[in-house]
Amino acid sequence: MLRTIQRKTALLLTALLLLSLLPTASLATSSSKNVNNLPVGTTEGYESGANWFGEDFSYDVTDEETMWELLTRPITVLDIGGDAPEKTRVYPLDSPGGEKVLYEFMGGSFFGNLGGVHVLGEDEDGYTLIEGIDDYDRLITGYVKTRLLKEVTPNQKYGIIIDKLTQRLYVYIDGKLWSSCAISTGLVNDAQPFNETATGEYLLGSWVGGFDSEGMYCDMAIRFNGGDLIHQVPYVTLGDGTKRFSKYEALLGQKASHGCVRTARIANEEGLCIRWLWENVKKKTKVLVWDDDGRTLPYPDDALDLYYNENGGSYYHSVADCNSVRDKYLPLTGFKYSELDTAAYADLERCPTCLPELRKSIIDKGNAARGTSSLASGTAASSTDATPTIPPSSIDGTMVISTDDDVHISISDDD
Numbered sequence: 363m364l365r366t367i368q369r370k371t372a373l374l375l376t377a378l379l380l381l382s383l384l385p386t387a388s389l390a391t392s393s394s395k396n397v398n399n400l401p402v403g404t405t406e407g408y409e410s411g412a413n414w415f416g417e418d419f420s421y422d423v424t425d426e427e428t429m430w431e432l433l434t435r436p437i438t439v440l441d442i443g444g445d446a447p448e449k450t451r452v453y454p455l456d457s458p459g460g461e462k463v464l465y466e467f468m469g470g471s472f473f474g475n476l477g478g479v480h481v482l483g484e485d486e487d488g489y490t491l492i493e494g495i496d497d498y499d500r501l502i503t504g505y506v507k508t509r510l511l512k513e514v515t516p517n518q519k520y521g522i523i524i525d526k527l528t529q530r531l532y533v534y535i536d537g538k539l540w541s542s543c544a545i546s547t548g549l550v551n552d553a554q555p556f557n558e559t560a561t562g563e564y565l566l567g568s569w570v571g572g573f574d575s576e577g578m579y580c581d582m583a584i585r586f587n588g589g590d591l592i593h594q595v596p597y598v599t600l601g602d603g604t605k606r607f608s609k610y611e612a613l614l615g616q617k618a619s620h621g622c623v624r625t626a627r628i629a630n631e632e633g634l635c636i637r638w639l640w641e642n643v644k645k646k647t648k649v650l651v652w653d654d655d656g657r658t659l660p661y662p663d664d665a666l667d668l669y670y671n672e673n674g675g676s677y678y679h680s681v682a683d684c685n686s687v688r689d690k691y692l693p694l695t696g697f698k699y700s701e702l703d704t705a706a707y708a709d710l711e712r713c714p715t716c717l718p719e720l721r722k723s724i725i726d727k728g729n730a731a732r733g734t735s736s737l738a739s740g741t742a743a744s745s746t747d748a749t750p751t752i753p754p755s756s757i758d759g760t761m762v763i764s765t766d767d768d769v770h771i772s773i774s775d776d777d
């Protein structure tokens with residue numbers, strides 16, 4: 363009884379504390395992942411998924427034989443029942459039946475049914491040692507219930523590689539690299555180190571459809587890792603009802619999202635675009651997400667042909683007949699990539715429709731970030747200080763709901 367009263371008092375105090383925090387909390391809801399019932403974690407001291415595919419792994423999309431073997435090989439996932447198995451978090455434990463290795467906002471957990479894990483040991487009292495990659499792109503090792511482990515054979519016709527270095531999505535069909543298109547994976551910032559799209563192996567799960575995220579609309583979303591989905595590059599709706607994609611399309615080929623994989627809307631020569639994925643690939647298609655840590659993106663060939671509208675155009679283009687340009691200005695005038703940073707072309711912006719190669723200055727910036735890890739040490743430390751900590755007893759509806767000792771459900775979808 364006394365315990366009940368103490369608990370009620372504690373709840374009341376918690377409620378009062380929450381009320382006092384309300385202005386902060388409601389501001390934070392503008393970014394759903396900022397709403398916090400646990401401290402924001404650190405990436406310091408953790409390995410990223412850089413070696414998930416092995417230390418000597420060669421990131422070569424043209425090596426079809428190796429890639430197809432990887433894409434069709436069985437994958438071990440955590441088999442979760444219930445209503446929202448793909449969004450259920452499993453927290454590995456420090457020993458069989460022990461404590462959670464890590465329990466923090468967005469961190470220390472893997473999602474059920476779709477995320478591949480490596481099995482590291484044999485059954486010990488109903489638990490098995492595994493490793494997986496959490497929302498911060500950190501390699502986490504711990505014990506999960508052995509009964510959760512399930513080997514799944516992926517779809518044997520399609521395979522997808524998402525390369526965080528090239529910011530492209532590659533589609534394989536029947537063992538051949540069929541086509542690729544530009545994407546944007548997650549971009550971390552001080553308050554959101556968990557935005558990085560986690561490296562690893564996944565299966566395509568539910569065809570979710572469209573959802574709204576911070577005023578952007580993300581259509582044709584297919585879930586592959588908890589709150590991370592492959593979806594169309596977002597648009598905003600203007601006052602007259604027009605959908606404006608250009609702001610986010612201009613960023614394709616660079617990190618920009620909250621963890622989702624924003625995918626090209628406009629079909630390429632082979633027809634690849636988000637709609638093609640939505641209509642063609644199948645559930646349980648394997649998705650490999652390649653890490654970019656320590657890798658260098660090379661410059662494009664200086665002799666590469668680029669184009670612009672010499673009658674006052676503001677973009678540079680990859681093709682002479684870009685369909686974003688009015689017919690009377692076609693064909694566009696050619697120049698070389700080596701000239702892009704010279705006076706005549708220095709102010710041209712990258713065309714969001716035909717998505718030409720990035721400028722060297724942008725490539726340099728990305729490579730610099732990868733050289734020192736995009737999750738720089740100052741980042742995580744400052745975010746811990748800056749984020750208000752709400753007591754763990756306050757479970758936010760959009761975040762984590764406890765269902766079992768090592769299983770939690772996460773509700774929100776995010777871009």
Ligand SMILES: [Zn+2]
Binds near residue numbers: 680685
């Ligand atoms: Zn163009």
